[in-house]
Amino acid sequence: MSSVRVPGARPLSTTDRDAVAATPSRSGRMARRWAVVLLASALLAAACSGSTDSAETAPTSTVAPRPVQPRRAPGFDTEIIRLGVIGDLTGANGRSGREILTGVEAFWSRVDAMGGIGERFPVELIVRDEGGSPALAAQVYSGISDEVALLALVMGSATVDAVRGPAVDDGLLIAPSTRQFAWLGAENLLPVGTSYEVEVIDGLGWYMDNRRSDAVFCGVTDPSSYGRASRAGLGLVEAALDGSGVDFGYGLVVELEPDFDATAVVEQITTAGCEVVWLGAGDLSTRRLMAELAAGDVDITGFVGSGVRVPVPEDSRAWARDHLLVAADLPSWSDRTPGMENLRAELEKVAPDAEPTSMVALGWASQYPVLAVLEAAVADGDLGRDHLAELSTSLGTYDTGDMVQPVVMESGLRPWPRPVSIFSVDPAGGDVTGLTRLGTFEAPFVDVVESLR
Known part of the structure; x- marks a missing residue:
């Protein structure tokens, strides 16, 4: 068993961040709204004073308030957001599992390089190998369920089935690597792509x-x-x-x-x-x-x-x-979509010897709905599991870097990619x-x- 810490790096500009962000941070929009309100208040105060002498006008700050600091929650210690990954890394499908993990790690490495979630919080992946045994997956899940904000990836439908029941009880979201049509209406899942x-x-x-x-x-x-x-x-x-x-x-x-x-x-x-x-x-x-x-x-x-x-x-x-x-519903490796260009660039930095495969791309693409939920949660100042679950049924659509079609986040029977x-x-x-x-x-x-x- 291993714990993988995705290293952080320098924050990039908002323009750079938009290249992979699944949902624009709402904190920026809130800040702009506050700035407009404060500026309007300043102008109103000057008008009411009846004086044109700027020296006699009380100064008014137009600095936006600091973003709300999310409270401590499972998988979040107020500084780092921890996400779980469970899959077959050493069993019969271990090769594909390791390639999927490479894509997942590269995705969060890039997010961290841009300052983390909401340009504030780095991500740590807690990775567990179930060796191709769904029975072991349930045990592995119980060992990390209290340590993570959500399961950023569970590989294989049998493994998803093994952990989904306990995860529902714990209020924990799961991003599955697989694409069963049944996932569209399943509680607590974050699927992506055509079934x-x-x-x-x-x-x-x-x-x-x-x-x-x-x-x-x-x-x-x-x-x-x-x-x-x-x-x-x-x-x-x-x-x-x-x-x-x-x-x-x-x-x-x-x-x-x-x-x-x-x-x-x-x-x-x-x-x-x-x-x-x-x-x-x-x-x-x-x-x-x-x-x-x-x-x-x-x-x-x-x-x-x-x-x-x-x-x-x-x-x-x-x-x-x-x-x-x-x-x-996956790109070819040479596609010039924003998502594929970012994936190729990040692999050059963090895993230059990784073989280009569809499974690496699948791992990367699977993380877009996870990023969308976490970005919105940080903007709202609430990383609690109840709020994450609420966002997973209310965010609507989100950016996937044109790599894969999003599954709309709404309650009930969600629309499906065709x-x-x-x-x-x-x-x-x-x-x-x-x-x-x-x-x-x-x-x-x-x-x-x-x-x-």
Whole structure:
């Protein structure tokens, strides 16, 4: 177990800060309002005195009052804001977990370099490894729940499920790394980006609209949370097109067993005549399947979403160049959005040897709603958990550096992001992660996902 302190540095200007700030600090707006009020009072006093002699006019200060100092609260000792991170850093998904953590650490390093939250308070990350065990995650949570203002990231849907109940009882907000559609209506969660289910709908919809609608579509899922979301998305596409006049149906949908035989699964896919396969199993299972497809040079188009790490493994790159598409609400590494430019610049300073991957970008992007809530709380002078929870359902939208779509912070059933980016994979001709953007797409039948509410 480790405790990571993100180092502070010099405060930057307000212009610099706006490049990554999720929500402009309200303290500045309050200060300007006070200055206007005090200046008006001074003018009124001069007018009422009836004298034009400035020497006889009582001086009036136009200096704005100091910002309210937030009271001590869990995770805040009046000087430092402490945030928790729980995830698999050493287990089966440890590689992706460490990359996500790299993005999270880089994000808060940049915030600290600009003076901290509200340009006043530095951030300390308390990081705990659950080793891929949701049962251990619950124990880990109990060890840090009193030390943090909120959980800035919990990695993996199973881990979110393991800690969310106790966190609700403790009034603790959680930013999940995963994108289940169910998170949109879940109490105490701060999701961001298009859901896995919508990625499936938009991805297959794009293929029908831009390539072929009469292809033989198939799917591969597994019992993981990501696999279940993929299966739900596949079912929603079929339901949306039923009776639409489009002759659509799956040639095959396979649910993988934990010890599946990749060769046998690929044989099932080819025997069924599949032409387009949504590879909706977890990252490790999908990598095994791609390696098998590549080994046989199987002429099938594969589709993956944001739950699968890119760049693809070396043994699959030649196959991926002609056969793999990505539907995800994430940028490519070379995108010139403010968020990606800040991420690349910060990594050069704090982790120059970090491999550019989609998981690093995902970690960075996941922190925008956390920053929005904390900035507003500091401006209000209240970092208590009740106030943080209130802000999470009332702030509305917020800036994400154009990296990912925000999930609007409001009470009830929140609006959900709809379009995704479509990428082809070209390890030689794309960016450093091998992605080439083909465009943004929203399926005309994407509203079918509302049935999951």
